[in-house]
Amino acid sequence: MFNVPHVTTIYLIKKSAFDAVKFEHKELDPDMAMSDSLRDAGVFMYVSNERYFGHLINADNFNTTVARPDFYTLFSNRYDWTLKYIHPNYSTQLNESVVIPQPCPDVYWFQIVTDAFCDDLVAIMEAYGKWSDGSNSDTRLEGGYEAVPTRDIHMRQVGLDALYLKFLQMFVRPLQERVFMGYFHDPPRSLMNFMVRYKPDEQPSLRPHHDSSTYTINIAMNRAGIDYEGGGCRFLRYNCSVTETKKGWMLMHPGRLTHFHEGLLVTKGTRYIMISFIDP
Structure with missing residues (x-):
């Protein structure tokens, strides 16, 4: 796990951090505004290079017409x-x-x-x-x-x-x-x-x-x-x-x-x- 100054595109947020999150800023785009608001509130942001943590699933060819x-x-x-x-x-x-x-x-x-x-x-x-x-x-x-x-x-x-x-x-x-x-x-x-x-x-x-x-x-x-x-x-x-x-x-x-x-x-x-x- 790495403490980072900025995250973008994909993020998982604990419920306890919701009140600190802001996406509006007159000089910053939404993801930078989010990062800035969390830093100001003393909430650390992390990234992980472990595949099982927050990885994406490819659903492009997921076929719901077949059994299982x-x-x-x-x-x-x-x-x-x-x-x-x-x-x-x-x-x-x-x-x-x-x-x-x-x-x-x-x-x-x-x-x-x-x-x-x-x-x-x-x-x-x-x-x-x-x-x-x-x-x-x-x-x-x-x-x-x-x-x-x-x-x-x-x-x-x-x-x-x-x-x-x-x-x-x-x-x-x-x-x-x-x-x-x-x-x-x-x-x-x-x-x-x-x-x-x-x-x-x-x-x-x-x-x-x-x-x-x-x-x-x-x-x-x-x-x-x-x-x-x-x-x-x-x-x-x-x-x-x-x-x-x-x-x-x-x-x-x-x-x-x-x-x-x-x-x-x-x-x-x-x-x-x-x-x-x-x-x-």
Whole structure:
């Protein structure tokens, strides 16, 4: 914070200083008149070079016609988007002295996004509402065939594919480089970014399969044991399951060859997960 003799254009004023503020002066323009009146009254004026204090938000492309419009603002208001949607413990995981949980071999668990991220993205998908039918036929894909189909919505269907690719570059890639040392690909490439919905009366589980990726991320969108019962991911080679998933936490694991896995049965409620097949 810096004490200054003059402020102009943008200012925040405490209520206690209102009586001292004057904007009229026969020789000065309004902002200089304000500064002069405050100096005469012994009220100090300050400027700050910290971004979170009084910064401006770019509202030029704010779209109120979409569900949860804040979610769409990563490119226009990156600071505010990060503050709202990225987990407050994210940065600590980049420190090499911090141990990253590994619930199964080469399966890493990260705190990556906030509850607001999860709630807003689920709301966006449910507002769109056009979940796939879970069949092998899928016109969204080149060739029109999905070998391991799920009930899902792709990010490109809700206008978020470019934003999510940026999210992968900014927040997922640094974590990948932390745990899978020696692999570097910037920006990450992903043709498949989608939310899956598991329900007992719709699609309650997913058969064993490999992912078409170098590595896969799986972000839990809601709360195990509260919003749904059952569910989770089992890695068959290691006979190891991750069932107590945590909202906003991300599982990261290799895609091909080693990590043959299945989606475990959801017995009650609705489970949402966000999936990306990275560097196919």
